[in-house]
Amino acid sequence: MHNAETLFRLAALNTEYANCIDADRLEEWPGLFLEHCIYKITTADNYAGGLEAGIIFANSRGMLLDRVASLREANIYERHVYRHFLGQPWIVSEDAGDVRCETSFFVARIMRDGTTDVYATGRYIDVYRLNSGSPKLRERIVVCDSSRFDTLLALPL
Amino acid sequence: MHNAETLFRLAALNTEYANCIDADRLEEWPGLFLEHCIYKITTADNYAGGLEAGIIFANSRGMLLDRVASLREANIYERHVYRHFLGQPWIVSEDAGDVRCETSFFVARIMRDGTTDVYATGRYIDVYRLNSGSPKLRERIVVCDSSRFDTLLALPL
Amino acid sequence: MHNAETLFRLAALNTEYANCIDADRLEEWPGLFLEHCIYKITTADNYAGGLEAGIIFANSRGMLLDRVASLREANIYERHVYRHFLGQPWIVSEDAGDVRCETSFFVARIMRDGTTDVYATGRYIDVYRLNSGSPKLRERIVVCDSSRFDTLLALPL
Numbered sequence: 001m002h003n004a005e006t007l008f009r010l011a012a013l014n015t016e017y018a019n020c021i022d023a024d025r026l027e028e029w030p031g032l033f034l035e036h037c038i039y040k041i042t043t044a045d046n047y048a049g050g051l052e053a054g055i056i057f058a059n060s061r062g063m064l065l066d067r068v069a070s071l072r073e074a075n076i077y078e079r080h081v082y083r084h085f086l087g088q089p090w091i092v093s094e095d096a097g098d099v100r101c102e103t104s105f106f107v108a109r110i111m112r113d114g115t116t117d118v119y120a121t122g123r124y125i126d127v128y129r130l131n132s133g134s135p136k137l138r139e140r141i142v143v144c145d146s147s148r149f150d151t152l153l154a155l156p157l
Numbered sequence: 158m159h160n161a162e163t164l165f166r167l168a169a170l171n172t173e174y175a176n177c178i179d180a181d182r183l184e185e186w187p188g189l190f191l192e193h194c195i196y197k198i199t200t201a202d203n204y205a206g207g208l209e210a211g212i213i214f215a216n217s218r219g220m221l222l223d224r225v226a227s228l229r230e231a232n233i234y235e236r237h238v239y240r241h242f243l244g245q246p247w248i249v250s251e252d253a254g255d256v257r258c259e260t261s262f263f264v265a266r267i268m269r270d271g272t273t274d275v276y277a278t279g280r281y282i283d284v285y286r287l288n289s290g291s292p293k294l295r296e297r298i299v300v301c302d303s304s305r306f307d308t309l310l311a312l313p314l
Numbered sequence: 315m316h317n318a319e320t321l322f323r324l325a326a327l328n329t330e331y332a333n334c335i336d337a338d339r340l341e342e343w344p345g346l347f348l349e350h351c352i353y354k355i356t357t358a359d360n361y362a363g364g365l366e367a368g369i370i371f372a373n374s375r376g377m378l379l380d381r382v383a384s385l386r387e388a389n390i391y392e393r394h395v396y397r398h399f400l401g402q403p404w405i406v407s408e409d410a411g412d413v414r415c416e417t418s419f420f421v422a423r424i425m426r427d428g429t430t431d432v433y434a435t436g437r438y439i440d441v442y443r444l445n446s447g448s449p450k451l452r453e454r455i456v457v458c459d460s461s462r463f464d465t466l467l468a469l470p471l
Contacts, residue, residue, distance in 0.1 A: 004322050008161050015245045022261065022280075044395075081201075081302055083278040085244060085263055087399060088329045104336065106399055106422060108263060108278045114305030116275050118430050121397040121422045123336075145395055148428030165318050172402045179418065179437075238358075240435040240459055242401060242420055265420060265435045271462030273432050 003094075010089045010101060010128060013135050018084035021156055026071065029156060030064035034129055037061060038139040041157055043147045044122065054141075056156075064156075071154060082119065082155055083108045089126075098138065099128045105142075107157060120157060121145045160251075167246045167258060167285060170292050175241035178313055183228065186313060187221035191286055194218060195296040198314055200304045201279065211298075213313075221313075228311060239276065239312055240265045246283075255295065256285045262299075264314060277314060278302045317408075324403045324415060324442060327449050332398035335470055340385065343470060344378035348443055351375060352453040355471055357461045358436065368455075370470075378470075385468060396433065396469055397422045403440075412452065413442045419456075421471060434471055435459045 013032060020029040033039065040054040058064050087104035094100075102123050109119035127139040142157045170189060177186040190196065197211040215221050244261035251257075259280050266276035284296040299314045327346060334343040347353065354368040372378050401418035408414075416437050423433035441453040456471045 004319070005161070007322075007326075008164075011245055012164075015247050018244065018261065019247050019259070023259075083261055083263065083302055085242060085261065085399060087332065088325055090329050090333050102333070102337075104332065104397055104399065106263075106397065106420075108275060108302075110278065110302040114303040116278060116303050118275065118422060118432065121424060121430060145397055145422075145424040146428040146430050162318070165321075168402055169321075172404050175401065175418065176404050176416070180416075238459055240418055240420065242399060242418065263420075265432060265459075267435060267459040271460040273435060273460050275432065 006094065006099065006130070007089055007091070009130070009135050010091075010099065010103075011086075013128070013137070014086045014089070014103060018086060022081065022083050024081070026068045026156075027065075030061045030068065033061050033064060033137045033140075035061050037064075037137060038141070039064060039137075039156075040140075041142040041144065043144050045147050047125075047141070047143045067156075079112045080155075081110050082157075083110065086124075097130045099126075099130060099135075101126045101128060105157070122157075163251065163256065163287070164246060164248070166287070166292050167248075167256065167260075168243075170285070170294070171243045171246070171260060174294075175243060179238065179240055181238070183225045183313075184222075187218045187225065190218050190221060190294045190297075192218050194221075194294060195298070196221060196294075196313075197297075198299040198301065200301050202304050204282075204298070204300045224313075236269045237312075238267050239314075240267065243281075254287045256283075256287060256292075258283045258285060262314070279314075320408065320413065320444070321403060321405070323444070323449050324405075324413065324417075325400075327442070327451070328400045328403070328417060331451075332400060336395065336397055338395070340382045340470075341379075343382065344375045347375050347378060347451045347454075349375050351378075351451060352455070353378060353451075353470075354454075355456040355458065357458050359461050361439075361455070361457045381470075393426045394469075395424050396471075397424065400438075411444045413440075413444060413449075415440045415442060419471070436471075 017032055039058045041056040042054040085106040089101045089103045092100040102125055104123050106121050107119045108116055110116050122144040125141040125143055126137060128135045129138045174189055196215045198213040199211040242263045246258045246260045249257040259282055261280050263278050264276045265273055267273050279301040282298040282300055285292045286295045331346055353372045355370040356368040399420045403415045403417045406414040416439055418437050420435050421433045422430055424430050436458040439455040439457055442449045443452045
C-alpha cells in the first residue's frame with residue numbers, strides 16, 4: 001500500500017500531461033519533464049526483447065520543445081485530436097525522491113471528419129522526480145501494446 | 158497543485174453522475190445539478206467558434222426532469238445502454254465555493270444486439286458549487302470531440 | 315460521501331488487479347481474493363433476470379489458481395493481451411469491514427497481429443473485506459454489458 005499523497009501528486013501530473021496534449025497546449029508539455037530526461041515511444045515486443053530502437057526518442061527537454069516547434073511549423077499532418085485516458089499509477093518503487101511507476105493509457109483519436117477510433121493502448125513506464133513543488137518526469141517510456149502503428153504518429157502519446 | 162479533498166469530492170460527484178446514467182437511475186441524475194443550472198451538449202467546433210446553439214440545452218433542473226420523463230414515456234428510441242469513463246478532474250480555478258473544472262469523458266454504447274462501439278469522447282466544462290454537503294453542478298457543457306453525431310442521441314452524456 | 319481512505323484502498327486493489335492480468339502476472343491474481351470467495355462472469359441480461367448460470371464460475375481461491383494453471387499449461391488460445399481501464403469505485407454500503415461496491419470496467423484486447431478492439435465493458439459488483447492490511451475480494455461478479463461474447467474468452471476479466 002503506497003502513500004495516498006504520492007499517488008495523488010503523480011495522478012495530478014498525469015492529468016496535466018493529458019490535458020496539454022488533448023487541449024492543444026503542446027508548448028507546455030515539455031515543462032512536465034526534467035531538463036535531462038528520457039522520452040521514448042516503443043512497442044511491447046521491442047521493449048520485451050530489449051531492443052533499444054524506439055519510434056520516437058528524446059533525451060532532453062530541449063528535444064521535446066524542438067519536436068513541438070516542428071509540429072507547429074510543418075503542420076503537414078492531417079488534422080486530428082487525441083483524447084487520453086489514464087489508469088491509476090501503479091507504483092513499483094520509491095527511493096530518495098525518485099518514484100518508479102507504471103500507468104495504463106488509452107488514446108482515442110478523432111479525425112477531422114469526425115471518425116473516432118481506439119488509436120493506441122499501452123503503459124507508461126515512468127520515473128518521476130518528487131520535488132517540493134510539482135513532480136517532474138525524469139523518464140517516460142511509452143510502451144504501446146500493439147506493434148501496428150498508423151504512420152500518422154505525430155502528436156505525443 | 159490543487160486540494161486533494163476538493164478533487165476527491167468532485168470525482169465522487171462524477172462517479173455518481175456516471176452511475177445514474179449507466180445503471181438506469183435517470184430520475185436521480187437531475188438532483189446532481191443546482192435548481193438554476195446550465196446543461197448543454199455541443200461539439201468542439203461549435204464551442205471553439207463561439208456558437209451558442211447546442212444539440213441539447215437546458216437551463217433548470219426542471220428541464221432536466223422533463224427530459225428524463227419524456228425519455229421514460231416516449232421510449233421510442235432503440236434500446237441501448239451507455240458506459241461512461243471519466244478522467245480525473247482538471248481544476249481551472251476555485252473561487253468562493255465555485256470550482257471551474259474540465260474532465261475528459263469516453264462513452265461506450267452497447268446496443269440491444271450486443272454491438273459495442275466508442276459512442277463519444279470529449280470533455281465536460283463544468284462549474285461546481287461546493288456546498289457543505291455534496292457538491293452540485295451549476296453548469297456542465299458537454300463538448301464532444303467529434304462533430305458527427307448518431308441521430309440516436311437520447312440518453313444524457 | 316464516503317471515506318476517502320476506503321476509496322483509496324479499494325482503488326489501489328483494483329489497480330493491482332488490472333496489472334496482474336495486463337502485465338501477465340496471472341499467478342498473483344488469485345491472491346487478491348479471500349480463500350473462500352466468489353468469482354463469476356455473467357451478462358447484464360442474465361444478472362437482471364436472476365439467472366445463476368455464469369460464463370465462468372469459481373467459489374474458492376484454489377479454483378482461481380487452477381484456472382491460471384490450466385491457462386498456462388494449455389496455452390492453446392490465440393495469443394492476446396488485455397488492457398483494463400477501471401472507473402472509480404461506487405460504494406453501495408459499508409458494514410463491519412465488508413464493503414459493497416460497483417466499478418465500471420472497459421477492457422481493450424490486442425491480438426497478436428496488432429488489432430485492437432473494445433473487448434468488453436461492464437461493471438464489477440464486488441464485496442471487499444477490509445483487513446488491517448490490503449483489502450481482499452470476497453466476491454466479484456463481472457457483469458458484462460453485452461451478451462455477445464467472443465468464444466476466445468480466456469484471460470480473466
